[in-house]
Amino acid sequence: MTNSRVISRTSSLDNDYKYGFVTDIDSDFAPKGISEQIVRLISEKKDEPEWLLDWRLKAYRHWVKQDFKEPSWAKINYTPIDYQDIYYYAAPKSDNDSPNSLDEVDPELLETFSKLGIPLQEQAQLAGVAVDAVFDSVSVATTYQDQLEKAGVIFCSMTEAVRNHPELVQKYLGSVVPYSDNFFATLNSAVFSDGSFVYVPPGVRCPIELMTYFRINALDTGQFERTLIIADEGSYVSYLEGCTAPVRKTHQLHAAVVELVALDGAEIKYSTLQNWYPGDKNGEGGVYNFVTKRGKASNDAKISWTQVETGSAITWKYPSVILQGDNSTGEFYSVALVNNHQQADTGTKMTHIGKNTKSTIVAKGISAGKGQSTYRGLVQIMPSATGATNFTQCDSLLVGDECGAHTVPYIDVRNPTAKMEHEASTSKVSDDQLFYAQQRGLNEEEAHYMIINGFCRGIFQELPFEFAMEAQQLLRVSLEGAVG
């Protein structure tokens, strides 16, 4: 169905990051730096209600108290971020402040999406994917609204949600990731400019997969999206996000927050292909990706995170589930690939509170070049979580001998009935495996690729089909130069 999209996006395979074009569009910038004025300006630009401005200001004041001290426990090294040298708001300029339909969207912007292989108008519909595209910080267009409206599903930008469904936003914003949660989430709470919002009514199975594409474009711009997904009782939704950024010599900051709320009996499946610009071969440039993602599952609810992380210079990301309700389920499936000088510190946190809660963690780390990959996870069984079970599997694969893989699993059990299983492995692509594949006629690069792809199989199976195809291509592109 969407094969054409996948192919068109990967037809020009070369060694360089292939989404690295810059679109020349007039951007409407707020001045550089962060201050209470800027927070007020963002809120004002978006015509926000008083309560939201207050919430932003609370977050800002809390953030200032932290005196630019980022959390330092992750195994990553990076040049310090100058928070006053970042634009906190950049909206692509259009005649209207926010376009009401695709016809009103800047054609050059649409061209950008088509270069990314995101066919907003036609192919998205063929693919049955509703796309909400966040360009820099403002949500540009959402396709496929009619069908969703019939089902009663709300899928729009956060800005629209604040305007049209304030009661939902006010009720759930910060309910899973409070503004005081961590340094980056606090910063996001103060300055977030847009993001996606989803609400699925009780008992509704969302008829199509929802998709958001994020792209950072403007120079020195931080991107702070805020995504909120609410699956009401007994509903189901599958949501996909993809990310790209242009090639920049300087680092760009991306600090997003995603909150998932799965009410009783609801299920949310959240899939990510993260392909932000990883920096060049010498480690210059690349996106700093500090993201907070968390879901809260009520009784009998299920939240499943699947991520394929191939981009960014730094990835700091722990999609987590609070298993609040009895019989709730949390899942985390991850492939994290680092090449050249990339560093990834990623994992999950499963907090078991309800009875008979169940979590599954399968994390696959691939390190190539000089890349460093760390799995960091916490499984916490609270005293109330009688009958909780967890299965954790962490596998690392090394390609070459200059890379590193690290596994840091924390287990905290406070209820004696818990059942915990943990498996971990570290392996290298062996010479025997390579020879075997080469002896059948595959060249060294193909042989590597096939073995690595096999290593990831269990995770790719969790992705929607067309996304899985794309994930395989992403792996191939990301590995170029590392093997062969």
Place this chain on the structure above:
Amino acid sequence: MLEIEQLHASVEGTKILKGIDLRVNAGEVHAIMGPNGSGKSTLANVIAGRPGYEVTGGKINYEGQDLVDTTPDDRALSGIFLAMQYPVELPGVRNRQFIKAALDALRNRRGQEELTAREFDTLYRAKVEDIGMDPDLSRRNVNEGFSGGEKKRNEMLQLAILEPKLALLDETDSGLDIDALRTIATGINGMRSSDRAFILVTHYQRILSYINPDYVHVLVDGQIVRQGGSELSEELEAKGYKGLIEPANRGNS
């Protein structure tokens, strides 16, 4: 097809092959026999270009081209297939997908179109049946969780689908029960043709009662000490390596 002249080879600095001469023409089946540690597996791996098997002297000519500096995949694409003594597992890699990729690469090299998924599927099923492989295994990952015998069958499956010009079988018969041995021998006999050659590396005469070789070479301590027709393997079976070699050595000295 294959001309080996005064081949010397080392593994991890230890000299294994000490001057091998061997000529194999299309259509012929050669058996390389010898006791453990004689270098017969090394010979097969050196021809296939396995890393770590260093050629320290001599020539390997295949279809008029010196192979010594070519990569294993190049050799594979030019029609050399090695059925391995210890086939490795490729976790997560589907067997069917793996063999399809190999066949695609070969067909590309030969200037043929790749088979469609459907065409390949038909071929794959047919060969799985011929080889007597469990269809459930054929849908699994490459050799993952296979028994020793199942791995050998999988090598034969690949041989049958990839249709090489020169097939090297490295102790494919070892560890097989009599039924499996017979199936595999039948498979090989069925593939014998005027444009294909086989080199069977084997420790036992057993498989040679099903596959009648044109030539038998006895390898001892890195050198070919006896050559002959299929009657040589029978003599070997009767006398054992010791009985066969000692008079020969005496004769040489």
